[in-house]
Amino acid sequence: MKLQFIKSRACICGNNEYLTLCEIEGFDSKFINKIDFSVVKCCNCGLARTYPPPFINDETADVHISSTEYYSVLKDKESYIDPAERIIKAIRRRKRSGTLLDIGCGVGILLEVANKKYGYQGVGLEINHEAAEYGKEKLGVKIISGSIRDVLAENNKFDIVVLSHILEHIVEPIKFLEMTRQVLKSSGIIAVEVPDFRGFIPQVLTIRGKYWYGFQPTQHVWQFTHVTLEDILKKAGFMILDTYRNKNLNHRFNNDLKGSLSRFVYSLAARLSLGDRILVIGTI
Numbered sequence: 001m002k003l004q005f006i007k008s009r010a011c012i013c014g015n016n017e018y019l020t021l022c023e024i025e026g027f028d029s030k031f032i033n034k035i036d037f038s039v040v041k042c043c044n045c046g047l048a049r050t051y052p053p054p055f056i057n058d059e060t061a062d063v064h065i066s067s068t069e070y071y072s073v074l075k076d077k078e079s080y081i082d083p084a085e086r087i088i089k090a091i092r093r094r095k096r097s098g099t100l101l102d103i104g105c106g107v108g109i110l111l112e113v114a115n116k117k118y119g120y121q122g123v124g125l126e127i128n129h130e131a132a133e134y135g136k137e138k139l140g141v142k143i144i145s146g147s148i149r150d151v152l153a154e155n156n157k158f159d160i161v162v163l164s165h166i167l168e169h170i171v172e173p174i175k176f177l178e179m180t181r182q183v184l185k186s187s188g189i190i191a192v193e194v195p196d197f198r199g200f201i202p203q204v205l206t207i208r209g210k211y212w213y214g215f216q217p218t219q220h221v222w223q224f225t226h227v228t229l230e231d232i233l234k235k236a237g238f239m240i241l242d243t244y245r246n247k248n249l250n251h252r253f254n255n256d257l258k259g260s261l262s263r264f265v266y267s268l269a270a271r272l273s274l275g276d277r278i279l280v281i282g283t284i
């Protein structure tokens with residue numbers, strides 16, 4: 001791969017010149033359409049993004065899952081519980097009780113874990129009305145159908161705000177984080193989790209020219225490292241408390257020799273904090 005400069009839409013720092021980090025032949029998030037894309041890094045601040053950039057409107061950034069997929073999420077619920085539980089456990093090290101707002105909660109699996117298992121008073125915020133209704137009905141959790149602006153308008157404040165796999169979709173993440181700061185109480189904490197494109201697994205897959213689903217070039221505007229994620233939170237006025245470069249997202253392995261070997265490599269990478277996602281806990 002040759003290094004090259006490209007010009008694209010402005011980065012959050014205002015610069016529009018990027019350096020190509022890798023070129024990937026992959027698929028869209030539904031694994032249907034084959035697309036070529038690059039991961040490029042801002043020459044000024046170092047934040048990476050997918051190129052060409054996806055066309056996303058911040059107001060509707062997370063309206064991309066159809067109602068039939070909510071059904072499949074609940075069918076495969078077990079594989080979503082572990083990642084949710086790891087986020088809650090990291091929160092518990094800083095705050096053992098209180099009100100919690102899960103922004104972009106989908107059907108509310110994290111809320112169910114937070115409320116029923118750990119006793120938090122969690123509420124979800126989901127811009128997709130169908131998902132909100134589906135979660136309320138199937139999981140019995142409280143979900144507000146709307147955006148962060150609706151919570152701000154109500155002047156509601158929470159002890160904890162969770163952004164799990166949301167920030168990478170948001171075109172203007174600093175503005176978005178500044179709004180989330182306003183819904184936090186004075187000693188409140190934020191938990192932000194995103195895919196880590198510099199994790200061990202995505203690096204290996206990228207070198208081998210294979211597709212790592214965390215890129216999702218038709219949906220993910222930004223590709224974070226723990227450094228750029230911390231940086232963006234600080235720019236939005238947060239103080240960093242803990243950073244975890246932790247376990248992998250939902251990988252599935254076959255029950256054959258190759259599958260067992262892959263499972264071993266992935267779990268070793270996770271134990272060494274070389275997984276493919278980053279979780280940062282911050283405060284205001």
Ligand SMILES: [Zn+2]
Nearest residue numbers: 011013042045
């Ligand atoms: Zn930049």
